[in-house]
Amino acid sequence: MKKHSYEYPRPALATDCVIFGFDGGELKLLLIEREKEPFKNKWSLPGGFVFMEETTEQCANRILLEKAGIKNVFIEQLYTFSKTDRDPRERVVSVTYYALVNRNQFELIAGRDTVKAEWFSISEIPKLAFDHRDIVKAALIRLKGKVRYQPVGFELLNEKFTLTQLQQLYESILETAIDKRNFRKKILAMGLLKALDEKEKNVAHKAARYYSFDNKAYKVFTQTGFNFEL
Amino acid sequence: MKKHSYEYPRPALATDCVIFGFDGGELKLLLIEREKEPFKNKWSLPGGFVFMEETTEQCANRILLEKAGIKNVFIEQLYTFSKTDRDPRERVVSVTYYALVNRNQFELIAGRDTVKAEWFSISEIPKLAFDHRDIVKAALIRLKGKVRYQPVGFELLNEKFTLTQLQQLYESILETAIDKRNFRKKILAMGLLKALDEKEKNVAHKAARYYSFDNKAYKVFTQTGFNFEL
DNA sequence: CAATAAAGTGTTATTTATACACTAAGTAAA
DNA sequence: TTTACTTAGTGTATAAATAACACTTTATTG
Structure with missing residues (x-):
């Protein structure tokens, strides 16, 4: 040897x-x-x-x-x-x-x-x-x-983001189209997003609501053994 | 710099x-x-x-x-x-x-x-x-x-193995108990196992059937875009 | 031949995933 | 100021996947 x-x-x-x-x-x-x-x-x-x-x-x-x-x-x-x-x-x-x-x-x-x-x-x-x-x-x-299976996508977005931005992010990473209603349902059901009172400005259409990622909720979330999964 | x-x-x-x-x-x-x-x-x-x-x-x-x-x-x-x-x-x-x-x-x-x-x-x-x-x-x-999400567990088993062995393997890796009927249903439904004619010998109970992993089927399986998932 | 030990097998209830279309709100152009 | 345009936002019904659960079969041993 x-x-x-x-x-x-x-x-x-x-x-x-x-x-x-x-x-x-x-x-x-x-x-x-x-x-x-x-x-x-x-x-x-x-x-x-x-x-x-x-x-x-x-x-x-x-x-x-x-x-x-x-x-x-x-x-x-x-x-x-x-x-x-x-x-x-x-x-x-x-x-x-x-x-x-x-x-x-x-x-x-x-x-x-x-x-x-x-x-x-x-x-x-x-x-x-x-x-x-x-x-x-x-x-x-x-x-x-x-x-x-990990909420890392938020790292790529501003602190405040719209659900459409979040969805586009997932769509471009996963290279697939996602149904708008199902996406929103699922991501909101996790309780990891805080809906802000603020909305988009200066857009030529209905202004979208801003959300932010709720780090506190995520901490609790992980500690209780639940898993993020999209 | x-x-x-x-x-x-x-x-x-x-x-x-x-x-x-x-x-x-x-x-x-x-x-x-x-x-x-x-x-x-x-x-x-x-x-x-x-x-x-x-x-x-x-x-x-x-x-x-x-x-x-x-x-x-x-x-x-x-x-x-x-x-x-x-x-x-x-x-x-x-x-x-x-x-x-x-x-x-x-x-x-x-x-x-x-x-x-x-x-x-x-x-x-x-x-x-x-x-x-x-x-x-x-x-x-x-x-x-x-x-x-990858059928790598088979690498740890003999070429011929029983479904109970396979289940025990998953249980010990995942550190969780798995329902026998659900496990067999799911793994067999994938069509990646070949049932052999051979059975266990010299066991003090009903002899279990041997199976082997079907590499050919798995190749086709992956090429057609399906994913192994347990 | 009785006791033991693991193999093998289906059905139901619950949860999750998927498919799908219209109304609301704001801006811009006519 | 009205109409057209663009994206936001929302619910339901169906299909599929998952989870829970118990008895019969077959071989060996004492």
Whole structure:
């Protein structure tokens, strides 16, 4: 049997982040243009190497902040990609994360400095550097699974949102049409939404009521063993 | 903004494997006794460092073979653990996997050589080395989620199994009692089981019929967009 | 041959999911 | 100021899935 002496060389360790946003009824993705070879001027996921004194999750949060000005958002580990040739320069293993971002909250900050950042509809994602297409694909599958049994979709919306916005969000993530009446019935029956007194303004039709996600109710909800399920 | 020059030092990269088996109506876990410090003589998950020329998945399969004589089994990436102090010697990031093993298939091989390996009931897991308890916990949660929408439980059983065995398997993974008639109705209705002509022998009661998982039917099943769900 | 032990089998009630169409309210254009 | 347009908002009936529940059959053992 082989003895595991393990000095150098070691694979490099990086993280890459899939950043989701929601706008104009569509799910979006934040991409960064690479400034250096390899894949210079190609679009890519924001990423970077893991420092010795940080966890991969701390690294992902640091990258979110440094490359897109994003902080304090929902983030979850996605998958670790380790194909030996995924970076042409050297062996790099990437622990990937996905983040859910309320776009309005960060619109000004994203793309600051010299970093060119842009939101893309998930239906119009350009060719990506490295194996980033695989990473995005995995993130979409994960998100689809996730929203059905965890109320994470709200992370993508403003604090106040209409039921139509919420429904559009689910429709675009799940890539399916949902019946309006059944959707509203089900989501309201859970008791996790607070109906606000406020309504839309300056719309050319009947103004929709705003709702907000009731974090307190959700806490009680989970503690009593009930499960969110859509 | 920080520039990402990334020479040494790098975290070491390892994989650890949670190996599930099923026997005597109980879910079991294969553990290895450590021969070296740190945690000498403590139980731990089989693990090892990732070589430059292998993916983390290949590494996990290699470890399964080297440490437990197990090969060609279901294996899936679980999570990457990266707390900076999870190994007292140095910074080690571990990409973990879980495997589902038919115990009968490997009973003789596991624990060969000098490696002391033993199966433990999940209700009687001893104190483990490193953060391995967290890893096991994550694996149990994953497995619970997985068996409900993917027919992976069969990986733990013999090719021929009785419906009672299958039910016990689900009961022990999901940690819940299941109604016999409803279970059989549902699982048979999916059309994924082949009833064999063979029955149990040498049992002190009515002999149960053997079934096997119908891989062909499952292929068609998935291709036609239906989903396994229990 | 009686006792034991697990296999095997249907029906009913309840809950959940699905399908479906009109009225209300606000703005913009004629 | 009236009409057209656009989206908000609402209930019911049917179908499907789930959950609850008990006795007969078949083999072995003492």
